[in-house]
Amino acid sequence: MVDTMFVRTIVGIIGNVISFFLFLSPVPTFVKIFKQKTVQDFKADPYVTTLLNCAMWSLYGMPFVKPDSLLVITINGFGFFLELFYVAFFFFFSPWDKRRKLIITLLIEAVFFIGVLLITLLAFHAPPKRAMFVGLLCIIFNILMYAAPLTVMKMVIKTKSVKYMPFFLSLAGFCNGIVWTLYALLKFDINILIPNGLGSLSALVQLILYAIYYRTTNWDEDDDDQPPRGSHQDEFSEIQLSSKV
Numbered sequence: 540m541v542d543t544m545f546v547r548t549i550v551g552i553i554g555n556v557i558s559f560f561l562f563l564s565p566v567p568t569f570v571k572i573f574k575q576k577t578v579q580d581f582k583a584d585p586y587v588t589t590l591l592n593c594a595m596w597s598l599y600g601m602p603f604v605k606p607d608s609l610l611v612i613t614i615n616g617f618g619f620f621l622e623l624f625y626v627a628f629f630f631f632f633s634p635w636d637k638r639r640k641l642i643i644t645l646l647i648e649a650v651f652f653i654g655v656l657l658i659t660l661l662a663f664h665a666p667p668k669r670a671m672f673v674g675l676l677c678i679i680f681n682i683l684m685y686a687a688p689l690t691v692m693k694m695v696i697k698t699k700s701v702k703y704m705p706f707f708l709s710l711a712g713f714c715n716g717i718v719w720t721l722y723a724l725l726k727f728d729i730n731i732l733i734p735n736g737l738g739s740l741s742a743l744v745q746l747i748l749y750a751i752y753y754r755t756t757n758w759d760e761d762d763d764d765q766p767p768r769g770s771h772q773d774e775f776s777e778i779q780l781s782s783k784v
Contacts, residue, residue, distance in 0.1 A: 547725035551610035554718040558614045561711055562621050569628055578633050583641055586625040588684060591648045593619035595677050598656065599730065605670040607726070674730025681734035688741055695748050699755040706749050713742035 565586070572578055593615045598604060600611030630641055655676060663669045691704050716739030723732035 550722045555614045557715040562618050572632050583629045587644050590622040594652050599673045678733050699752050701749045701752050701756050709745040
């Protein structure tokens with residue numbers, strides 16, 4: 540008989556590998572920023588949001604919150620420091636008004652996270668209760684983050700174009716969601732199951748839309764109604780990780 544925990548570990552490692560490459564998906568954006576020495580129309584919002592998302596899931600995976608969740612910590616720990624690098628990179632090439640907004644946002648996130656950490660440690664004295672509290676916050680946070688891909692999908696339907704919805708990113712998001720959903724089922728974890736189940740469904744809808752509107756997409760035309768690169772497309776890139784642990 541195959542050991543369930545062994546299978547779960549293998550599945551978690553696969554999930555770590557896929558998430559690793561998803562975290563690297565914004566690299567071309569930062570190469571472009573580096574070459575131009577300015578952020579131009581690019582937004583820091585998705586990177587700042589994903590930074591907090593990784594911090595929350597890293598907290599969830601801690602032994603004093605959710606024991607036996609090392610693979611949750613490894614990928615989100617990596618994601619946290621990578622997103623921190625992205626944010627620092629963005630800060631360096633931003634004008635002062637964007638830097639000021641970024642500093643305020645990071646301070647708010649830091650206060651929020653410290654507050655969650657203190658409540659977790661002081662108000663709840665058993666791992667199951669701590670996991671329920673932090674996990675609920677993670678689920679709510681992930682659901683709120685689904686606004687970005689929904690906006691992109693609405694745009695696809697409206698324009699009948701998948702130009703700003705990369706196929707391989709949607710495919711990777713779907714595979715990643717399925718892997719982490721399986722991980723959650725092997726040792727039932729509702730807090731991991733819900734966001735990844737919803738994330739898988741969201742990515743599946745994206746793939747269906749891609750199949751429907753691929754032929755009607757004009758890949759060469761620059762449509763003024765489409766958002767510039769650095770808005771929805773970059774948000775879409777980062778938010779693919781919103782449900783990934």
